[in-house]
Amino acid sequence: MQQRAANAPALGALSMEYTATDIAYYGDLQGKIALVTGGVQGIGAAIANLFVHQGMTVYVGDIDTARGAELVTRLGTACHFDHVDVTETPQVMAWISEIGVRHGTIHVLVNNAASDRRVPLEELEARLWDELLAINLRSHLVTTRAALPYLKAGSSVINLGSVTYHVGYAELSAYIASKGGVVGLTRALARELGPHGIRVNCLTPGWTMTERQLNEVVTPETLTWVRQAQCLAELLQPEEIAQVATFLASRASSAITGQILLADKGWAHH
Numbered sequence: 597m598q599q600r601a602a603n604a605p606a607l608g609a610l611s612m613e614y615t616a617t618d619i620a621y622y623g624d625l626q627g628k629i630a631l632v633t634g635g636v637q638g639i640g641a642a643i644a645n646l647f648v649h650q651g652m653t654v655y656v657g658d659i660d661t662a663r664g665a666e667l668v669t670r671l672g673t674a675c676h677f678d679h680v681d682v683t684e685t686p687q688v689m690a691w692i693s694e695i696g697v698r699h700g701t702i703h704v705l706v707n708n709a710a711s712d713r714r715v716p717l718e719e720l721e722a723r724l725w726d727e728l729l730a731i732n733l734r735s736h737l738v739t740t741r742a743a744l745p746y747l748k749a750g751s752s753v754i755n756l757g758s759v760t761y762h763v764g765y766a767e768l769s770a771y772i773a774s775k776g777g778v779v780g781l782t783r784a785l786a787r788e789l790g791p792h793g794i795r796v797n798c799l800t801p802g803w804t805m806t807e808r809q810l811n812e813v814v815t816p817e818t819l820t821w822v823r824q825a826q827c828l829a830e831l832l833q834p835e836e837i838a839q840v841a842t843f844l845a846s847r848a849s850s851a852i853t854g855q856i857l858l859a860d861k862g863w864a865h866h
Contacts, residue, residue, distance in 0.1 A: 607619065607645060607646075607649050608645040608648075608670045608671050609670065610645075610835055611642070611805065611833045611834055611835055618835070618839075619646060619649060619835070619839070620839060620842065620843070621649075621650065622650060622842060622843070622845075622846035622847075622848055624846055624847045624848075625647070625650040625651065625652050625703075625842070625845060625846055626650065626651035626652070627651060627652070627653075628650075628651075628652045628653070628703035628704060628845075629652070629653050629655075629695070629699045629701065629702050629703050629704070630647050630652050630653070630654045630655070630702075630703060630704035630705075630706065630845065631654075631655045631656075631657065631692065631695065631702060631704070631705050631706065631739070631743070632644050632647070632654060632655070632656050632657070632706040632708055633656075633657050633658070633680070633682050633706065633707055633708050633709035633735065633739060634657075634658055634682070634708045634709025634710060635654075635656035635657070635658060635667070635706070635708055636656060636658040636660045636663035636664045636666075636667050636677070637660070637663055637806065637807060637808065638804070638806035638807065638808055638834055639708060639756065639801060639804055639806060639834045639837050639838065640656070640658075640706070640708040640709075641667055641834070642834035642835050642837065642838035643706055643708065643837070643838040643841045643842075644656050644667065644671060644675055645670075645671060645835075645838065646835065646838040646839065646841070646842050647704070647842065647845070648671045648672065648674045648675050650842060650845075651674075652674065652703075652704070653674050653676070653699075654671075654674060654675045654676065655676045655677075655678065655695050656675065656676065656677050656678070657677075657678050657679075657680030657682070657688075657691055657709075658677070658679070658680065658709070659679060659680070659681050661677075661679050664677035664678075664679070665677065678691055682709045682730075682731060682735035682738070682739070683727070683730040683731055683734070683735065685738050688735070688738050688739055688742055689738070689741075689742040691742075692739060692742040692743050692746075693742065695746075696743065696745060696746030699746075700746070701746050701747075701748050701751075702743050702746040702747055702751065703748075703750070703751050703752070703845075704751065704752050704753075704754070704845040705739060705740065705743050705747070705751075705752075705753045705754070706754045706756070706841060706845075707735065707736040707739055707740070707753070707754065707755045707756060707778075708756045709731060709732075709735055710731060710732045710756065710758075710771075710774075711728055711731045711732060711771070712758075712760075712768065712771045713728065713770075713771070714767040714768060715728075715767060715768075715769070715770065716767050717767075717769060720769060720770060724770070725770050728770035728771065728774065729770060729773070729774045729777070731774075732770070732771060732774035732775065732777075732778070733774040733775075733777040733778060733781070736755050736778055736781055737781060740753055740785060740796075744789075747789070747792070747794050748792075748793070748794075749792060749793025749794070750793055750794075750847065750850075751793075751794045751795070752794075752795045752796075752797070752844055752845050752846075752849075753785065753789070753794065753795065753796040753797070754797055754798075754799050754841055754844050754845065755778050755781065755782050755796070755797070755798045755799070756778070756798075756799055756800075756801070757775050757778050757779055757782075757798045757799065757800035757801075757856060758771070758772070758775040758800060758801065759800060759801065759802045759803065759858065759860045759863050760772050760775060761775040761776045761778075761779065761800070762800070762858070762863070763863065778798055779798055779856055782796050782797060782798040782854065782856070783854050786853045786854030786855075787854065790853060790854075795844075795849070795850070795852065795853035796853060796854065797844050797849075797852060797853060797854070797855050797856075797857060798855070798856045798857065799837065799840055799841055799844060799857050799859065800856055800857060800858045800859065800860065801832065801837045801859055801860060802826065802832050802858070802859065802860025802861055802863050803822050803832060803860075803863075804832045804833070804834055804836075804837055805831045805832060805833060805834070806834055819831070825863055826860070826861035826862050826863055827861060827862025827863075828861040828862055829861075830861065832859075832860065832861050836859065837859055840857060840859045844857070
């Protein structure tokens with residue numbers, strides 16, 4: 597890790613009380629190429645923001661075109677948005693191939709796209725199960741396979757897990773099962789790609805206070821419960837997860853692969 601370069605790109609907006617002085621800077625990421633799926637809001641957008649701040653060129657693939665345009669406006673010319681549905685394999689492969697051919701290499705792949713839709717068991721039909729696993733698990737395999745020709749020694753693949761896999765909650769069967777699959781896929785790919793010098797890790801956030809969570813899920817009661825469940829009472833911010841992703845992208849984490857990194861403020865029920 598190095599001090600922030602004087603010419604490092606400016607940060608986009610940060611959550612709550614998070615400030616630019618809290619951001620670590622890794623000089624080896626300057627000029628690198630990164631792909632982030634599902635990156636127009638929440639944790640994905642925070643990762644894109646910090647990556648741009650490192651001097652990286654970032655490609656974000658998502659289905660939300662309006663938010664994608666807003667993200668590019670906010671982060672500037674180093675951030676590119678493409679409409680990509682991660683469940684459509686040919687579309688994903690064409691997107692990644694175009695970027696790989698353009699730059700000759702992909703340094704960082706962040707598999708962040710996910711759906712945490714709550715579905716009671718009696719409503720969880722096979723079709724919906726397959727749809728959710730296609731987003732949350734199959735897409736990780738498809739993107740990594742598509743990026744493989746462009747991943748070189750030193751490249752980093754970061755799969756997003758979830759603390760829910762380690763805890764278990766009702767009405768999240770498909771989400772939790774898929775996140776468990778992400779853990780297994782991470783371990784297998786780390787072993788398979790290790791001989792090529794490619795690292796694969798699973799970054800597992802706790803309950804992160806994204807805009808969507810705050811607007812749609814969080815209540816005063818749940819905030820009290822979260823603070824009690826964590827070893828550290830401070831609410832988890834998207835930038836804190838993005839900081840760990842930036843570390844995993846950097847050569848500062850060159851000794852780390854095949855790992856499940858829990859970034860959850862010490863959730864009590866692992």
